Amino acid sequence: QRPGVGGFKRLQKCNAQTAFWQEFSTLDGIDEEFAEQQWYLPSVVERALIDEESSVNPHHLLQSLDMSTKTREQALGALAESDAIDTYSSILTRDECYILQTYLLKNVEKELGIDNVDDCADWQVNLDVEELERLIGSHAVDRLFQVPSLLEDDPAIDNRSAFERVGIFIRVYERSPQGRPWMPFHSDGNAWTVNVALNDDADYEGGRLMALTDGALQVVERGQGDATCHRGSVYHAVSAMKRGKRYSMILFFHTDS
Ligand SMILES: O=C(O)CCC(=O)C(=O)O
Ligand SMILES: [Fe+2]
Structure with missing residues (x-):
């Protein structure tokens, strides 16, 4: 069993090493914490996450990632499924996306926290939900809450009370000494995740939503306002940013079963 990234960090962190991580990283100018994590990525993971190489062997990729036996079974199940992810166009309008981008940029620095995927x-x-309704209105929120029922083709979940709880956040990605350049591979611990592109793929380079499903590493293509829905079991990531800013809104739909 190899020690986690956190263990290495506590043992080895010193200034000389900081310079080393950054020199090692093929992405100039990223936050030192991410440069350090890149150092520990298995090469197949690095090819997918940093180089956006969609032709990697998906089973080899899953084998290289640390996860529990149960999570691995679920991730392998999702990799074999052909209906675990789909993208729906124009779930939000451009204006609704801009409202969320503006709110994010105004508040992100004062609300900086630690992500539980990569620390x-x-x-x-x-x-x-109330804050989201205040920002974009309840009709827009209704549209977002209908997306899981589109994926499952199940009218029984086409209403707000079908979900026990919904976690919501908006996020910015950027290749910069202060910013998040990527999201490593992980699965979400909820039934469905809705991931909304708050700007166009064309506004930035890198930063693609990647998902291990339908037998391969899928690279999702989207325009502003498009919403991707995937089952929580699907292993997914956001590839490294090369240029520009990427804005997303994530909704975690929890059920009690
Ligand atoms: O920001 C994204 O597009 C994906 C984020 C994600 O997968 C997560 O936070 O669980
Ligand atoms: Fe996720």
Whole structure:
């Protein structure tokens, strides 16, 4: 069993090493914490996450990632499924996306927290349903809450009371000494995740939503306002940013079963 990244960090962190991580990283100018994590990435993971190489062997990729036996079974199940993810166009309008981007940029620095996937700064602003309704209106929130029922083709979950709890946040990605350049591979511990592109893929380079499903590493293509829905079991990541800023809104739909 190899020690986690956190263990290495506590044992080895010193100034000389800081310079070393940054020199090692192929992405100039990223936050030292991310440069350090890149050092520990298995090469197949680095090819997918940093180089956006979609032709990597998906089973080899999953084998290289640390996870519990149960999570691995679920991730392998999702990799074999062909209906675990889909993207729906124009779930939010451009104006609704800009409102959320503006709110994010205004509040992100004062709300900086630590992400539980990689223990790095999250660069996100959490929202509850009431705040989201205040920002974009209840009709827009209704559209977002309908997305899981589109994926499952199940009218029984086409209403707000079908979910026990919904976690919501908006996030910015950026290749910068202060910013989040990527999101490493992980699964979400909820039934469905809705991931909304708050700007166009064309506004930035890198920063693609990647998902291990339908037998391969899928690279999702989206325009502003498009919403991707995937089951929580699907292993996914956001590839390294090369240029520009990427804005996303994430909704975690929890059920009690
Ligand atoms: O920001 C994104 O597009 C994905 C984020 C994500 O997967 C997560 O926070 O669980
Ligand atoms: Fe996620």
